[in-house]
Amino acid sequence: MVYATDDKTKTQHLLSLDGANERLQLYKADLTAEGSFDSAVDGCQAVFHTASPVLFQTSNPQADLIDPAVKGTLNVLKSCAKMPSVKRAPKHWYMLSKTLAEEAAWKFANENGIDLVAVNPGFVIGPFLQPSVNFTVEEVLRLINGNRAFPSDIFRFVDVRDVANAHIQAFEVPSASGRCCVVGSMVHYTEALKIMHELYPNLPLSGNWENYETFQPQCKISQEKAKSLGVNFTPLEVSLRDTVECLKEKGLVSF
Structure with a gap:
């Protein structure tokens, strides 16, 4: 289901997918x-x-x-x-x-x-199909470009591919029921910045994050139900790397 189906910028990345001519139908809805x-x-x-x-x-x-x-x-x-x-x-x-x-x-x-x-997914990151960024990936982009002070908070990261897999498993696994939290990593944002710095040392990250005092999560989110459906969570390092690489491929960042 796609809003504004006449706008090619909203649909072209979908129509270009392999098998779209045979298996994809777009409907306009409100x-x-x-x-x-x-x-x-x-x-x-x-x-x-x-x-x-x-x-x-x-x-x-x-x-x-x-x-x-x-x-x-x-x-x-x-x-x-x-x-x-x-x-x-x-x-x-x-x-x-x-x-x-x-x-x-x-x-x-x-x-x-x-x-x-x-x-119920957390803060979704990872590679994306559309030419423009969604809200969560835009937050990563702003940090990379130095346009945003990093938030002093705990983030519940999850890879978009894991979220997609969770949806498929929720349909295909007969025993799936109720609510399923899908969160791969629960860390302070400085941990994510540290990972990005290690992956890309020349990245102009926002703020004086290296000297910031962090704190640990005050709660835990169980992965038991998601894993019981067959969801294997992508490491945060891989998700962040693939997010940045996707931004580079689409010409949204250069360094």
């Missing part, structure tokens, strides 16, 4: 319009609803975040409920709007007999 997903869902055995607006500053959070997340999720599920072919519908969430959306999704799924699996 998250907030009930019935908008009916034609896309018709005939599917599984539905992966994997995105929703990511904004930290907005003058209208209800319209920009809550409605697209909650109504969008319910509208996808309502379309699923109409189609007897749909067997399972994995979903992943982000912050408050995603929490509200997940609560609404579980309520609707339980009331309508939909087999729902929730995949």
Whole structure:
């Protein structure tokens, strides 16, 4: 499902994938319009609803975040409920709007007999297909370019390929159920900067991070459920390297 299907900058990277001519169909839909997903869902055995607006500053959070997340999720599920072919519908969430959306999704799924699996990823990095960067990779890009002071916080990193695999396993493994946290590494951001410095010594990283006093995570996120589905997490070093290499390949950084 792609918004603005007439905009080639939004679709060309998808249409260029191997086998796209035979196996890929794009549908235009509106998250907030009930019935908008009916034609896309018709005939599917599984539905992966994997995105929703990511904004930290907005003058209208209800319209920009809550409605697209909650109504969008319910509208996808309502379309699923109409189609007897749909067997399972994995979903992943982000912050408050995603929490509200997940609560609404579980309520609707339980009331309508939909087999729902929730995949909850952390801070997603790794190589990307589209020509522009998404929010999480943009944060890495800003640090590389020196446009952002590094955040003094614990980050829950996960490779985008592991997130994709978790969604596939959530559909294919019969025992998959409930909620599944997908987080590969939980470290202070300076640890990530240290890794990038070791991989790319000439990288002009932001801030005086080498002398910054770090702190350890105050909690742990279990990988048990994700690993039980067959998810083998990519090392953070590999994810960061592949993120930077992808940025270089697309001409977004040079050093």
